[in-house]
Amino acid sequence: xxxxxxxLAYDGTxxxxxxxxxNGVTIEEKLMEAFRRMDGSKVKIIGSGRTDARVHARGQRxxxxxxxxxxxxxxxxxxxxxxxxxxxxTGAREVPLDFHARYDALGKTYRYRLYTGPFPDPIGRNxxxxxxxxxxxxxxxxxxxxxxxxxxxxxFMASGSSxxxxxxxxxxxxxxxxxxxxxxxxxxxxxxxxxxxRIIIGSMVDVAKGKITRAQLEEALKNQKRALxxxxxxPQGLFLEEVRYKL
Amino acid sequence: xxxxxxxLAYDGTxxxxxxxxxNGVTIEEKLMEAFRRMDGSKVKIIGSGRTDARVHARGQRxxxxxxxxxxxxxxxxxxxxxxxxxxxxTGAREVPLDFHARYDALGKTYRYRLYTGPFPDPIGRNxxxxxxxxxxxxxxxxxxxxxxxxxxxxxFMASGSSxxxxxxxxxxxxxxxxxxxxxxxxxxxxxxxxxxxRIIIGSMVDVAKGKITRAQLEEALKNQKRALxxxxxxPQGLFLEEVRYKL
Numbered sequence: 001x002x003x004x005x006x007x008l009a010y011d012g013t014x015x016x017x018x019x020x021x022x023n024g025v026t027i028e029e030k031l032m033e034a035f036r037r038m039d040g041s042k043v044k045i046i047g048s049g050r051t052d053a054r055v056h057a058r059g060q061r062x063x064x065x066x067x068x069x070x071x072x073x074x075x076x077x078x079x080x081x082x083x084x085x086x087x088x089x090t091g092a093r094e095v096p097l098d099f100h101a102r103y104d105a106l107g108k109t110y111r112y113r114l115y116t117g118p119f120p121d122p123i124g125r126n127x128x129x130x131x132x133x134x135x136x137x138x139x140x141x142x143x144x145x146x147x148x149x150x151x152x153x154x155x156f157m158a159s160g161s162s163x164x165x166x167x168x169x170x171x172x173x174x175x176x177x178x179x180x181x182x183x184x185x186x187x188x189x190x191x192x193x194x195x196x197x198r199i200i201i202g203s204m205v206d207v208a209k210g211k212i213t214r215a216q217l218e219e220a221l222k223n224q225k226r227a228l229x230x231x232x233x234x235p236q237g238l239f240l241e242e243v244r245y246k247l
Numbered sequence: 248x249x250x251x252x253x254x255l256a257y258d259g260t261x262x263x264x265x266x267x268x269x270n271g272v273t274i275e276e277k278l279m280e281a282f283r284r285m286d287g288s289k290v291k292i293i294g295s296g297r298t299d300a301r302v303h304a305r306g307q308r309x310x311x312x313x314x315x316x317x318x319x320x321x322x323x324x325x326x327x328x329x330x331x332x333x334x335x336x337t338g339a340r341e342v343p344l345d346f347h348a349r350y351d352a353l354g355k356t357y358r359y360r361l362y363t364g365p366f367p368d369p370i371g372r373n374x375x376x377x378x379x380x381x382x383x384x385x386x387x388x389x390x391x392x393x394x395x396x397x398x399x400x401x402x403f404m405a406s407g408s409s410x411x412x413x414x415x416x417x418x419x420x421x422x423x424x425x426x427x428x429x430x431x432x433x434x435x436x437x438x439x440x441x442x443x444x445r446i447i448i449g450s451m452v453d454v455a456k457g458k459i460t461r462a463q464l465e466e467a468l469k470n471q472k473r474a475l476x477x478x479x480x481x482p483q484g485l486f487l488e489e490v491r492y493k494l
Contacts, residue, residue: 009366009369011369056370058370076366086369088366088367089366090365090366119335119337120332120335121335122257122332122333122334123256123258123303123374125258125332127370239370
């Protein structure tokens with residue numbers, strides 16, 4: 001019995017998200033199926049966390065306790081042969097038996113891609129959030145600066161979520177302006193609440209458009225009211241880039 | 248009656264190419280349909296040239312002789328409302344009645360995207376050519392240098408094509424290394440033969456892999472034998488970026 005930590009990349013466009021559910025095809029389900037089709041292995045998959053429908057990943061992590069004769073370094077190839085082309089195992093390593101991909105995660109990095117221009121870009125339509133208006137650069141930067149650091153992010157969480165604590169630390173942020181109206185926002189934190197990145201991005205866009213003021217954003221953070229923060233940006237711009245572990 | 252020059256962007260993944268054909272859905276057909284659905288306009292569409300199935304465009308051009316009350320500057324919005332999300336009209340301007348999008352084209356720029364890495368990238372799978380092997384940068388550069396300038400490119404044309412002359416001038420080339428194994432090759436010429444860009448890219452990859460030598464590539468150019476050049480790179484990495492006119 002080995003405990004294997006996998007690195008996964010996927011295009012979330014055609015999936016109902018990571019986690020297995022009764023209606024809709026999910027990435028976890030396709031991965032479980034790939035193990036079974038590989039050599040009959042029945043595994044329980046422990047992901048670092050869920051991703052929503054249409055959200056993508058290049059650095060999702062998951063561990064599985066595996067009874068199989070396939071050597072660890074061959075696992076990506078053996079699994080990819082059984083996976084659809086929009087899900088790829090890009091790495092596998094053996095970890096201690098008590099390692100847990102969710103509990104042991106120290107932090108994550110998400111990227112969110114914005115595209116600004118008068119017309120949508122058909123080529124990137126499933127991988128970015130099209131904003132017609134010009135976004136004021138300073139607005140985007142200042143909104144991110146306000147949110148950096150340790151705060152109670154209850155106001156930046158989808159209502160109805162239940163977690164023990166809503167305090168999180170945003171450790172690192174970065175905005176990269178790409179060619180032709182594309183903007184990538186990187187956010188690293190020790191953990192994220194449900195929809196936290198998408199509400200942060202929606203708020204940044206609202207500030208950059210001048211729809212909400214910096215003072216209102218600070219208020220949303222202080223008063224922890226979801227209604228004071230910005231809108232929830234759509235899922236297709238979101239990419240899980242990295243999950244960090246002590247390993 | 249106005250002659251309108253359109254700028255078009257499209258994701259070619261789900262189309263059998265630009266040109267109307269009996270089997271398979273094409274971009275030209277969808278555009279024609281959009282004019283009809285807009286206000287009953289029946290138009291003949293003159294594209295700058297065809298693109299193959301799965302090939303993309305951000306700068307395709309086409310002109311139409313139009314009898315319609317929709318103002319020119321409103322046309323993109325009116326047409327986009329009737330087009331599927333993977334085809335977008337990004338510009339429209341009135342041009343002289345005798346303007347012809349194909350005959351009047353002075354040159355075009357294509358981009359071809361390569362992705363190198365041990366595993367395919369599921370997110371870019373429809374927009375790049377995955378090459379597992381490391382590509383020697385110097386090989387890519389030198390192959391392009393050999394092909395630059397005015398040559399008879401008969402050896403770099405899909406067999407079976409018929410054109411008056413097979414001499415073309417490659418005016419400008421550029422290779423841009425992007426983050427994480429992505430390479431964009433830009434090629435501008437006064438015209439392209441059928442499959443010319445894809446055979447050039449396949450040849451560059453073969454040279455960079457060490458599969459064919461620079462001497463063999465020079466031989467292919469001089470002797471004009473398709474068999475001496477490299478393989479035809481797949482369509483999904485190809486993007487029509489620009490068509491140039493005197494206008």
